[in-house]
Amino acid sequence: MTAEKESVDAENAQLKETLAATEAQVAALSEELEQKTSTATEKEQQMTAEKESVDAENAQLKETLAATEAQVAALSEELEQKTSTATEKEQQMTAEKESVDAENSAAEGDPCCH
Structure with missing residues (x-):
């Protein structure tokens, strides 16, 4: 029995x-897993913060774009009105010039005006 006991003891x-x-390996793997999980959590938090920052910037850019588009629309309307007014004035001045030219031509033919 002694040899058998020694064999069992060995x-x-x-x-x-x-x-x-095995327990040491499990402890090392658990530590590695904890570190990687912590790193992944930190990266996730960082990416979430970056996404929130980008989302906020995008929202601001959309507001700026909307304001700019409204300004462009207002300026386009103003330009259209001014162009229309200028065209009307040009037509009026052309008509007045033609009238004056006609009067001048008539006056040139009138002997009293020479």
Whole structure:
């Protein structure tokens, strides 16, 4: 029985060493997993913050774009009105010039005006 007991004791000692090594490996892997999880969480928080910042910037840009588009529409309307007014004045001045030219031509033919 002594040899058998020694064999069992040796096997138990080997199993204990294997168990200790396995437990150390599990502890190391758990630490690595915890670090990677922590890093991933930090990156996720950073990306979330960056996304929120980009979303806020996009919202601001959309507001600026809407304001700019409204300003462009107002300026286009103003330009259209001024162009219309200028065209009317040009037509009026052309008509007045033609009238004056006609009067001048008539006056040139009138002997009293020479």
